[in-house]
Amino acid sequence: MDLFLNILSWTCLLTGGFLGITGAVGLFRFPDFFTRLHAASVTDTLSTILIVIGLMLQANSWMMIVKLLLVLLIITYTSPTSAHSLAKSALHTGLKPFLKDKENNNR
Amino acid sequence: MKQYLSLTVILAVFWLINSGHYTPLLLGLGALSVLLILYVIKRMERVDGESEPSIVMSVYLPYYLFWLVIEIVKSNIDVVMRVWKGEEAISPTVFKVKASQKSDVCRVLYANSITMTPGTITLDIDGDTFEVHALSGDGKAGVMTGEMDRQVSKLES
Numbered sequence: 351m352d353l354f355l356n357i358l359s360w361t362c363l364l365t366g367g368f369l370g371i372t373g374a375v376g377l378f379r380f381p382d383f384f385t386r387l388h389a390a391s392v393t394d395t396l397s398t399i400l401i402v403i404g405l406m407l408q409a410n411s412w413m414m415i416v417k418l419l420l421v422l423l424i425i426t427y428t429s430p431t432s433a434h435s436l437a438k439s440a441l442h443t444g445l446k447p448f449l450k451d452k453e454n455n456n457r
Numbered sequence: 458m459k460q461y462l463s464l465t466v467i468l469a470v471f472w473l474i475n476s477g478h479y480t481p482l483l484l485g486l487g488a489l490s491v492l493l494i495l496y497v498i499k500r501m502e503r504v505d506g507e508s509e510p511s512i513v514m515s516v517y518l519p520y521y522l523f524w525l526v527i528e529i530v531k532s533n534i535d536v537v538m539r540v541w542k543g544e545e546a547i548s549p550t551v552f553k554v555k556a557s558q559k560s561d562v563c564r565v566l567y568a569n570s571i572t573m574t575p576g577t578i579t580l581d582i583d584g585d586t587f588e589v590h591a592l593s594g595d596g597k598a599g600v601m602t603g604e605m606d607r608q609v610s611k612l613e614s
């Protein structure tokens with residue numbers, strides 16, 4: 351049972367870590383601010399969820415599990431809000447999104 | 458008054474979960490901090506009709522959250538593929554989409570759900586029109602089907 355829990359938790363932690371790195375790589379690879387936000391949201395969502403689940407499986411008391419759940423809840427509340435406010439303020443201060451079709455690019 | 462009462466219960470439970478120490482001194486300090494927060498909230502006048510949105514009671518909420526997690530997993534895989542493939546794999550677009558929700562809470566939930574699924578971000582909200590930035594044509598098509606819009610609207614009924 352312990353071995354099974356450990357395997358499950360490490361699978362979650364390693365996948366979460368891989369997704370976090372992927373988000374960082376996307377942050378450097380993508381061409382402009384808005385596309386980079388998309389890459390960052392990988393780190394915000396599934397990476398965080400998997401890491402917190404992995405830590406929950408390692409927890410040795412119910413209280414720790416509940417606290418980790420609260421952490422997850424707070425992150426899922428705040429990350430879309432901050433992503434939206436970043437995108438909105440970028441748009442309103444006149445940053446033009448990079449678009450693939452050339453004719454739309456100087457919209 | 459009813460709202461302050463339920464707020465007190467929520468704050469007390471939150472404190473008890475986070476503390477883990479149940480000696481009289483710490484319980485007293487916890488009660489004091491709950492009272493302090495109630496006082497601050499009352500002064501800030503933040504208790505209004507929507508501080509406890511009715512959707513919390515909706516029977517669809519657990520189903521919706523489950524559905525949203527599945528969507529997040531699917532779009533995460535899509536964006537991760539595009540990150541590793543590089544710049545050729547993306548074709549950013551900006552488009553407008555109508556939201557059919559009536560209450561502000563559900564509209565916020567819809568806009569945040571769009572932002573939370575990787576590959577789409579809500580840029581701006583004007584009345585019931587959302588301006589959405591998508592990483593690829595697939596992301597745009599996913600929002601345009603209106604599936605998420607319908608799922609959020611179910612929470613209102």
